[in-house]
Amino acid sequence: MPEDSSETLPLIMYFINEEYRSLHPTVLQKIRNKEFDSEKLLRVARVNKVSYSFSKKFLELCPDLANQEIKSNVNEEESHLTKLRNTLKFVTSLFSNEGIDFLIIKQFKDLPYKTQDVDICVRDFQRVLRILKDKGTLKINNSFTNVTFKLHLGFPHYQIKGLLDLDIYRDIPWLGFKCFDEEFLWMDPRSVNLYGTKCPIPNYNADFLSILSSSLFTGGRLNLLDFLYINSLLKKNLNFDELLQQTGKYGWDLPFTKLVSLMGILHQIIYQSDYLPKFIRFPYTIPISILLESIPGPVNHRATERPLSLPSILANIAFQCLFGYFYIGLKFHG
Helix, strand or coil: CCCCCCCHHHHHHHHHCHHHHHHCCCHHHHHHCCCCCHHHHHHHHHHCCCHHHHHHHHHHHCCCCCCHHHHHHHHHHHHHHHHHHHHHHHHHHHHHHCCCCEEEECCCCCCCCCCCEEEEEECCHHHHHHHHHHCCCEECCCHHHHHHHHCCCCCCEEECCCCCEEEEECCCCCCCCCCCCHHHHHCCCEEEEECCEEEEECCHHHHHHHHHHHHHHCCCEECHHHHHHHHHHCCCCCCHHHHHHHHHHCCCHHHHHHHHHHHHHHHHHHHHCCCCCCCCCCCEECCHHHHHHHCHHHHHHHHHHCCCCHHHHHHHHHHHHHHHHHHHHHCCCC
8 A cells, every 4th residue: 555645745746846836835834844754755755756856856945954865866866867868869869760660658757757667669569679689688588577478468678788678569568458549659749858869759648548547557556757747638638539439449438537537636636735635645546446447348359359368368457456566666576
């Protein structure tokens, strides 16, 4: 269960989100009065992937109150971000020179954050793997990733000396069962400046659906970084007719609508309240009723396209319902 973050969340939000900071200026006084536990703040910020943004802004606004742990966190994550910048430069240069269609996915979130790998979706999967092997990359093999790959729960990832690992996907990557069309991800990609490198990423609609579905179907939890990014995308005049057409095709349009509504309710409570109820914890656990209502549609759609054995179906469902969040932490160890 996520740690109780109802007390720490307002303090973290003050430093990482300008809108929240403008609505809750009195939070700074709590900081000035030293009404905070820096160890807990960093712990909650790290598990929600906002520790760099939090620490960086804390140093900027309250340099006299920043302890060594906060200062060290900034230095450590800036060193990691340098490796991320180099990885993105390598990928975009290599794939562009080779004429490879690719998208950097799940990486652009408005705020800089530490990541263990770079997720890339490609059209010509086998050719990309050959190119990477020619460049001396090393495929990561361990018992956990081998099992997930054989059960169609994940894709291989590759190591490059001095860079972050690369996860290469040929279709929607985080589900054993598709929940929207692969081509939807590729429609009208946008180009963004990602840590100093111009990178292609999905359009607003596809980005919104991919991140929301990833949180829903892989582990059933939503970290604070993704919550903030989802709400920023909701301000981009998303085409909900398209989104409902995609989710309806795969049989999870109703839980999708409920989840979007829930995001709005959480946003309202967080931004309009000075004190948060204890049930608002991040990473936020998506209600099991929404998760269970979401699964049958993609399962039925997959069965009509390509029948699976009962063990494969159960493995996919178990992975999505119970073990998805382990994948994030364990796929690099085994």
